[in-house]
Amino acid sequence: MATAILTKAFYTLISLFVILNYGLILMGTMARVRAKVQGRIGQPFYQPYIDMIKNSAKRTGITHGIMFFLGPVFRLAGGLGTYLFIPVIFGSAVFANFSFSGDLLLVMYFIFFGQLGMALGAGESGHPFSPIGVSRGLAQMTAFELPFSLAVISLAAQYQTLSITGIVAAQQGGFQNWAAFTNPLAMAAGMLAFLGMSMNNPFSVVVAPQEIPIGPPTEMQSGFLGMLQANRAIFNGAKMVLFMNLFWGGAAHPNIFIAILIMVAKTFLIYLYVVIVGVSFPRFKTHQSIRFFLGVPTLLGLAAVILQML
Numbered sequence: 001m002a003t004a005i006l007t008k009a010f011y012t013l014i015s016l017f018v019i020l021n022y023g024l025i026l027m028g029t030m031a032r033v034r035a036k037v038q039g040r041i042g043q044p045f046y047q048p049y050i051d052m053i054k055n056s057a058k059r060t061g062i063t064h065g066i067m068f069f070l071g072p073v074f075r076l077a078g079g080l081g082t083y084l085f086i087p088v089i090f091g092s093a094v095f096a097n098f099s100f101s102g103d104l105l106l107v108m109y110f111i112f113f114g115q116l117g118m119a120l121g122a123g124e125s126g127h128p129f130s131p132i133g134v135s136r137g138l139a140q141m142t143a144f145e146l147p148f149s150l151a152v153i154s155l156a157a158q159y160q161t162l163s164i165t166g167i168v169a170a171q172q173g174g175f176q177n178w179a180a181f182t183n184p185l186a187m188a189a190g191m192l193a194f195l196g197m198s199m200n201n202p203f204s205v206v207v208a209p210q211e212i213p214i215g216p217p218t219e220m221q222s223g224f225l226g227m228l229q230a231n232r233a234i235f236n237g238a239k240m241v242l243f244m245n246l247f248w249g250g251a252a253h254p255n256i257f258i259a260i261l262i263m264v265a266k267t268f269l270i271y272l273y274v275v276i277v278g279v280s281f282p283r284f285k286t287h288q289s290i291r292f293f294l295g296v297p298t299l300l301g302l303a304a305v306i307l308q309m310l
Helices: 002-037 047-056 066-084 104-123 130-159 164-170 184-198 222-247 256-280 286-293 296-309
Strands: none
Touching: 002 047, 002 066, 002 222, 002 256, 047 222, 066 104, 066 222, 104 130, 104 164, 104 222, 130 164, 130 184, 130 222, 130 286, 130 296, 164 222, 184 222, 184 256, 184 286, 184 296, 222 256, 286 296
């Protein structure tokens, strides 16, 4: 029993190491893509490593209370919890994580847990703009959670399970079995919700670039910011793997290296989709963002659920 626990812990550390580095490289690569679209040279792809190491090496003497310091901890717990209950490579013992112990409802809870913890932490900072960012973030999150939840309900009804591993298993046998093709309405609702979940343009209403000085880059500093940057890499990777498993057949192959390449290709394209939308549209106002998610994406999610009930 002890050997099995140690083996699982070792596999988990390998999985975390891979997703952390993949997330950092992907963030740096996509930042360079955005720069090229805007006619700039852009940062090197390894810049996120430099930023995280630099911030983690610093210390601060500023204190705003216990909850302020627990905010990044809760945020990291949300990212880790989301990732650790998702199978990264279908059928792999190394990259299965703890998917056998959780399901979609638990993963959705962890997605919200990190956001709420960060909101509580920012609220204790005393910054006058903190309530603005918190209210914007939670309002938009509530809005995009509705079509995402409807898409999840539709998939659960289609496959008769809330297990992510079970959903991936049902999509094996060819691309024609992917939920993107067998349940396109749920896929459309989920992928539109993913835009808000990624919080890039046009849904970057929390940080609100060039409008108000708010968000973790200004509220947090030193090692706390380094922790948030590490979580951003893990959380982004977790969300892309989750949507790959739900709608795009997951990553499955007898050869583990080919399976990893499949995972990288699919998640890269999912992230590229977010970047393309982000560089193509200006940022919404908060009420425009909420109205958008409560409109077409929610209607698509409702239609997907109704079709599964017929």
